[in-house]
Amino acid sequence: MEEQPVCIQNESACLAEAHDSSRVLDQETGVSEVSEYCKDLLMRGQEEMNFEELRAERYFELKKKKMQEKLQRLKEEEEQLRQELEKKRQQRLSVSQARNSCKPAASFHVYESAEENPSGKSEAASSHRPNDLIVKSDEKGLCLKVLFPGLPEGVVSSRGSQNSEPEQYGLQKLDLGKVGAKQMYRGDSKRSGPLTISKPQENLSPIEEISVESASLPSPEGCSPIERDHSTQPGTNSNRPFAAAVNPCDADVRRRLLENSDIFSSPNLHSQSGSLPAVTEHSCLHLGGAVFDIFSTLMDGDGFSVFQASTDNDFVLIKVDSCSTPWDFYQFGRLRSSSAGAGLPLISCFLFDDGCITVYTPPQDHxxxxxxxxxxxxxxxxxxxxxxxxxxxxxxxxxxxxxxxxxxxxxxxxxxxxxxxxxxxxxxxxxxxxxxxxxxxxxxxxxxxxxxxxxxxxxxxxxxxxxxxxxxxxxxxxxxxxxxxxxxxxxxxxxxxxxxxxxxxxxxxxxxxxxxxxxxxxxxxxxxxxxxxxxxxxxxxxxx
Structure with a gap:
């Protein structure tokens, strides 16, 4: 242990002598020589480095510098995109507010007698349809006043519709893939009402015409009151165009349907406090004392996602839904409890304040x-x-x-x-x-x-x-x-x-x-x- 410093000192002395002799030789010959390397870099105090080590050090310094420049550039691009996104969000918000401020609303007023009509005019007083329509009923003198906004430009009323079925020459070719993708949707409380049918309409009476046209006007329940009343009248022609009063797939409708059901006493339905947990690929989900490893997304829908996951014993399917009504659990439970439900997987559901998680577990060996x-x-x-x-x-x-x-x-x-x-x-x-x-x-x-x-x-x-x-x-x-x-x-x-x-x-x-x-x-x-x-x-x- 004591000889190592002596060796190092001897080497340093030898190198110094070699350098001095080289310098003397240069002075005697009178020739100026330029060294091909930097002695200060090769000799750093007591540490001697070779050319490969110097190249490696220079390479990693350059690589680190390029990485820092790239990170800085990405941060600048991220900030620019964030500003553009915020700008577009503000634009959409302003457009939405402008539309809401201009949206017409339908109002309905019931008068106990025809004399209470403030306009004092009859329907026959003008050849044009007035905005206020008084429809007389029985001998009691009851009248229904319907106030509705004018039809948009280019829209023809039911009685004046000139639509007709397209002429058929040979085969009639239709692509369901293109039409269905644009017009079909899943029911949800946040979605718009059902589509209306674009078919030739029969001649309707004034009150029936208003029923059809007012179906597109906004109302608290998603349809006009006059449409609901008219749809329940006896003798209504069922062949006329349909405008659904209530979306049967609406979340509120389903919640009311399940109020009197015994589904909430099922041992496989678990109530959880708080909001839905975040579920993403390559994450872990803790539910009911079990740990699920999420490894891929099987499907992304409107308000829900389906994931493939695994536990200690099985591979399972997990559906995360933003609707808190356990409709999937109820429907699948009905199917599985039937006599023909053999071979179907097991199902469990976890209810949260803002949604639910449904877990499908295969039977043994499936x-x-x-x-x-x-x-x-x-x-x-x-x-x-x-x-x-x-x-x-x-x-x-x-x-x-x-x-x-x-x-x-x-x-x-x-x-x-x-x-x-x-x-x-x-x-x-x-x-x-x-x-x-x-x-x-x-x-x-x-x-x-x-x-x-x-x-x-x-x-x-x-x-x-x-x-x-x-x-x-x-x-x-x-x-x-x-x-x-x-x-x-x-x-x-x-x-x-x-x-x-x-x-x-x-x-x-x-x-x-x-x-x-x-x-x-x-x-x-x-x-x-x-x-x-x-x-x-x-x-x-x-x-x-």
Missing amino acids: TFTELMESVQDSSELVGCKAVGLLQLLLQLHSCRLLHAALRPNVLTCCHIGCQEPACIFPIDWSTSVDLDLQQNITSVQHLPSAQPYIHLGLLEPNDPPHLVDLVGVAETVHLLLTNSAMVLVKDASGWQVEQFSGDGPCDIDTTMWRRFFRSLLNAGRRSPTSILTELKEQLVSLYL
């Missing part, structure tokens, strides 16, 4: 897979999935439940190994209805999700409400078969999918799918149960 998984270019596998879809619809309708918006992204398979057909179930029930609780839903015109189909002429307003699920199965199977949206054509025999139209010779698979889509899209007055049962038997005999 796994979850996506509906679209491993079906491309395989008519046989699609046939097996179609059998599962038809079985799901038979189960739903036997419980008097309608999903009303069946799509591949809201459906999941639960099965053991490679078992086919798998048990298929919805993971989102936002558009579903319960015909036992909602007995006012008697036709497709009462379903918001059916309005695009009515607008296209695929469904009639008075068709049974179950038919919207049949069209949903047709769209889902078509997407499984072709990986594209369903395009419809209309021929002499009715509606058909464009890819399977025609009567030419074809193989057994194409023949089956022609019959499949033709039956689902042209149900008419046939029993939906008989159509589903018949198609299921045909698919089972061909693919299973």
Whole structure:
């Protein structure tokens, strides 16, 4: 230990002597030499460095400097984007306030006698329709005064409507993928009212005309009082255009429906205090004493998200919903408690102040897979999935439940190994209805999700409400078969999918799918149960 300093001193002395001798040599020869390296850098006190170490040190200093410059540039860009976002938010807020200040409101006044009409004018006094309309009723002299704003420019009243059905030349081609994406929506308390039907209207009486036109005016319950009264009058023509008084998918409507239900005494429904926890990918969620590892997002919807997660024992599906009404838990519980609910997963729900979390757990030895998984270019596998879809619809309708918006992204398979057909179930029930609780839903015109189909002429307003699920199965199977949206054509025999139209010779698979889509899209007055049962038997005999 004592010799090390001596060695270092000897080396330093040798180097110093070498440097001195080199300097002397230079002076004797008279030649000026320039060193190719910096001695001060190579010799830093007692530490000697080589060229590679110097290069590495210079490289890391340069890299650190570039990283700092990049971070500074990103901070400046972030600040610029934040300012632009704040500016656009202020612009949208100002536009929204301007619109709200200019929005007209409908007001209704009831007079006990016609003499109380402040205008003192009769309806016949002017050829133009007045803003204040007095409608006389019985001998008591009761009158209803309706005050409504003028129609927007370019809008024609019901009696003056010049709309007509488009002329048909050969096949009528419609793309449900484009139309449905723009017009269909899920029910929610924050969403707008249902779509109106764009069809030719019959000649209406003045009070009926106001009922139809005032459906678009704002009111506290989402519809005009005169429309509600008129819809309950006996003898009303049910073939007239429909404007729903109440959205059956509204959160407040569902909350009232479940008030007298025993669902809140279920052992799988847990009330939690506070707000919804933040749920994101690659995070942990603590619920009911269990820890869920969130590893991917399966679906993002309007006001909800579905995640794939795992516990110590299982892989589960978790739906986080901003609506605090446990409608999914109630609907799925009804389906699972039926005699045909075998093979369905377990479900639990956690209620928070501002939403709820629903957890789907597979039965023992079962796994979850996506509906679209491993079906491309395989008519046989699609046939097996179609059998599962038809079985799901038979189960739903036997419980008097309608999903009303069946799509591949809201459906999941639960099965053991490679078992086919798998048990298929919805993971989102936002558009579903319960015909036992909602007995006012008697036709497709009462379903918001059916309005695009009515607008296209695929469904009639008075068709049974179950038919919207049949069209949903047709769209889902078509997407499984072709990986594209369903395009419809209309021929002499009715509606058909464009890819399977025609009567030419074809193989057994194409023949089956022609019959499949033709039956689902042209149900008419046939029993939906008989159509589903018949198609299921045909698919089972061909693919299973």
